[in-house]
Amino acid sequence: MKLANLLALLISSILYATVKTEHSEKPQVQALMADWSPNGINSTEMTFYLAQIRSFIQGFQQGLYNNNSFKLSSACLQSSFVNPAIQVEDAFSAGNTFKILAVMSPMIQIAYNLQKSCNLNELIWMLLSVCEKGSCNSSTVVSNATKNLFSFTGSFNNIAESFTDSKKTSFTNLALISQQYNDIGVEFGKMLKLLTSFNRDKAVARKFY
Numbered sequence: 001m002k003l004a005n006l007l008a009l010l011i012s013s014i015l016y017a018t019v020k021t022e023h024s025e026k027p028q029v030q031a032l033m034a035d036w037s038p039n040g041i042n043s044t045e046m047t048f049y050l051a052q053i054r055s056f057i058q059g060f061q062q063g064l065y066n067n068n069s070f071k072l073s074s075a076c077l078q079s080s081f082v083n084p085a086i087q088v089e090d091a092f093s094a095g096n097t098f099k100i101l102a103v104m105s106p107m108i109q110i111a112y113n114l115q116k117s118c119n120l121n122e123l124i125w126m127l128l129s130v131c132e133k134g135s136c137n138s139s140t141v142v143s144n145a146t147k148n149l150f151s152f153t154g155s156f157n158n159i160a161e162s163f164t165d166s167k168k169t170s171f172t173n174l175a176l177i178s179q180q181y182n183d184i185g186v187e188f189g190k191m192l193k194l195l196t197s198f199n200r201d202k203a204v205a206r207k208f209y
């Protein structure tokens with residue numbers, strides 16, 4: 001497996017664990033050890049979670065590229081991934097190694113889709129290229145964070161607000177949840193842009209990917 005595949009898988013698992021735990025009352029540590037969804041996830045719920053992930057990824061790139069018209073392909077985590085994602089969630093929530101091996105194929109389908117249709121392949125290579133050039137080492141990040149403290153405070157407030165609102169969103173209101181997670185993604189993307197002085201045109205010009 002290529003590095004980009006692995007990263008895509010890792011990021012998707014982290015995003016997934018994040019969105020998954022916020023709708024449950026259990027603390028995260030406990031949720032990681034026990035089966036956090038013993039009755040599985042139905043397709044209405046999974047459609048909702050995929051909309052969260054997709055919108056976050058889109059918003060993140062809008063913020064990072066400073067381009068609100070950036071849109072992901074409609075193939076990114078489209079509805080045909082609901083069932084594969086349910087199978088993968090089922091295997092992971094049970095923490096059963098055999099089940100996890102059995103869902104390798106839907107997992108690879110999802111990882112491939114994330115890379116290709118959700119643009120994670122390009123995103124990850126651009127981010128790696130920024131770090132490669134030394135503009136994301138800890139001293140520059142800390143000094144940039146200090147310089148931009150005011151703007152970060154605003155971002156964190158917006159994130160907290162959208163996140164609180166999103167907890168009240170009904171599972172069937174996909175338009176609203178997509179807007180809320182898009183907004184959250186934009187704020188994270190903006191912060192990363194400030195921290196690393198990310199510039200998409202420069203990253204693309206380096207042809208790192």
Ligand SMILES: *[C@@H]1O[C@H](CO)[C@@H](O)[C@H](O)[C@H]1NC(C)=O
Pocket residue numbers: 042043044045171
């Ligand atoms: C799926 O889960 C949602 C939220 O928990 C629930 O409202 C809905 O009735 C369930 N749908 C089916 C078909 O079980």
Ligand SMILES: *[C@@H]1O[C@H](CO)[C@@H](O)[C@H](O)[C@H]1NC(C)=O
Pocket residue numbers: 067068069070071
């Ligand atoms: C913003 O994104 C859109 C859609 O991807 C693209 O067509 C446009 O050129 C981008 N604008 C800038 C300034 O990069």
Ligand SMILES: *[C@@H]1O[C@H](CO)[C@@H](O)[C@H](O)[C@H]1NC(C)=O
Pocket residue numbers: 133134135136137139140
């Ligand atoms: C961090 O990056 C800056 C800017 O590229 C560079 O001047 C500095 O030497 C780097 N510091 C370390 C510890 O690599």
Ligand SMILES: *[C@@H]1O[C@H](CO)[C@@H](O)[C@H](O)[C@H]1NC(C)=O
Pocket residue numbers: 135140144147194195196197
């Ligand atoms: C962040 O740090 C880099 C490297 O020191 C610098 O070139 C850049 O201008 C800083 N960005 C901001 C927004 O301060």
